Amino acid sequence: MPKDTAFDFIIHCMAAKPNPATRIETLREQLRHHEHLYYVQDAPEISDAEYDRMMNELRALEAEHPELLTSDSPTQRVGGKPKEGFAKVAHSRPMLSLDNAYNEDELRAWEKRVRDLLGENETVDFVCEFKMDGLSLALQYAPDKHGTAQLIRGITRGDGSIGEDVTTNVRTVRSIPLSVPAKKLKAAKVPPTFEVRGEIILPQASFIKLNAEREAQGLPPAANPRNMAAGTIRTLEPNIVAQRRLDYYAYFLLHGEGLLAGEELLPQQSKSLDALAALGFRVNKNRSTTRTMDGILKFIAEADAVRDSLAYEIDGVVIKVDSAAQQAQLGFTGKAPRWAIAYKFPARAGVTQLEDVLFQVGRTGKVTPVAALAPVFIGGTTVSRATLHNADEIARLGPEGTALRIGDTVTVERGGDVIPKVVGVVVDKAHPRGKREIHFPKNCPECHSHLVRAEGEADWRCINATCPARLREGLLHFASRGVMNIEGLGEAVVAQLLESGKVHSIADLYKLDNDFLLTLERMGPKSVENLLAEIEKSKSAALDRVLFGLGIRFVGERTAELLAEHFGSMDDLMAADAAHLEQVQEVGPRIAQAIVEFFSEAKNRKLVESLRKAGLTFTAEKKVRTEKLAGLTFVLTGTLPNMSRDEAKEKIEAAGGRVSGSVSKKTSYVVAGEEAGSKLDKARELNVPVIDEDAFVKMLV
8 A cells, every 4th residue: 555545544544433532522411402302392303213322432431531421411310229228318408298279269279378478569470380190200310510500319298398319310311401401500590500390290101101011021000190200200220210210300409508599690480491491301391371350360371181192190380479588588488488378179089889887997996988899990099989978978979968878979080189989870771779777886896995986077097006906007107107107017017016016105216126037027137227227317306396296186196296396295285274275376175175185185294205215306496486576567678787587586575576578558667777678768758667687686586
């Protein structure tokens, strides 16, 4: 070969085979682009075969050059399984649920509360979005050395405060970006450290396909897409998660301690949704902004009309106040934001036959009749059980107020997340009445103790504190996430504990040991070690969780918190009479009487002492409330020198005052700090007294 020709050939080869690092980065960019088009935009530009060819080329190059492999490469979505299950992680801020509205009147009442709290002179815009029927999930991103935001963690909602780290599985969901380039962050005006919240769903097509596969394998079909999505994201096999083609819709963008908001950065929820889309997240296109209730109702009607044609399940519409500043003014209740509400679609109904009535005993002793039904598909779920509420309901559900009978053809409704219920009997020539009467038991179906019915109440109850059914439900309640959060103490383990005769109360959980637990089925050394560690950890749960776990009638999560704050100790609460209890916020005569009755029972006091000996938390920080600011309404504006607005609000409420988000003639004082805005101008216009932080603090003394 001539010298010049050989040289030309070498140059040609070098040009034909680019630098591996350059080719790898080119392939990654191309694959990310096509993944976004396919999984987020639903607008693919290339065939699956071409996509696979590019992916295989990238895998081969990364195998040849492992030093060039990065965690955000498209080849790295599916990794190894999590070690020892999923770690629990605290949320950056609570993932609260939303209050629900089931009709127009409830929706209008919410709108009125919003406008009343903000003030009559405030203009309010609302954002309406489809309510996805899936699993809430938080995604956290942090920058690498190049300023690219990398996905570092995916967390399930859990109990709202603590979720499970499912990052390994989240990485397999193609509509979730593994990284967001610095140029996208800059264009969207989003810092590289941020959090996205949204909904993991299973599309209808995937759900139908998976159920067909289950039936072919002789397995029962899954009830609905939501349950299958929740089960999938918590499986320990990332390969399975990848195969099921979950999807993710983003609806919140957070930074630091809250929603991205402020004078210069995304002051509206609608702009946050636009920013999420710009960052590469899938954001539901079915959304609208309106200032009127008519606009909200129109959007709801349009959503209801198209819900059956969608590729995914929705169960309603979420309405949010658009302004982030107004959201901050409205704040939160104990469980939900005041600035948002979920409108649930009307219940869907089905017709089926009542085959039998079962009687279940709950943890408070209440006996609930449950309808055993011929399975019927209602609103995406196969229903075979429905509540009948109580004996009075059975007595009136038949035609013209007659009693329900076994064999009747019944109408069953399922609305929102509520338990399906029997709402009526169908009677015509094709559906004759059933023959068997329903007899409500006189004795407990579990322990055979005599049932009692308090005057003025509809429910029959078993008052035997050692009833196995009450104890079973009590143990499950005590161990649940919202209470003592004892992971691993599920139905199977509880059933074995009761069968063994080793556990007679919740206090006996703290006497379990390694040798005994190893005798239980499916409890190996590691499972036993984990369960004992969870039980030990539960001893540090706060007093309000312990109170909630006791299962006192009418004492839910919120009431337990208020009781712990007011009394500060279990002993002071146990010693309180009804009059003292009624001084606690939100505690009325019925709740007070239930608490007195609980602690007057000797067996219950013995249980409390056993829990004390086990080392559970029996004290809490007592919040002393005064009447110094009773009857006064304050508005906070600007930045205070020595305390946050939340701290100032707590001090006002602890002193009996009220905090409002807007200035009106009814405002007593405006507490103004630096950079106070329009509220300060409004106060001066209405001649409302304006004070600084020092003057405010003096009022508290």
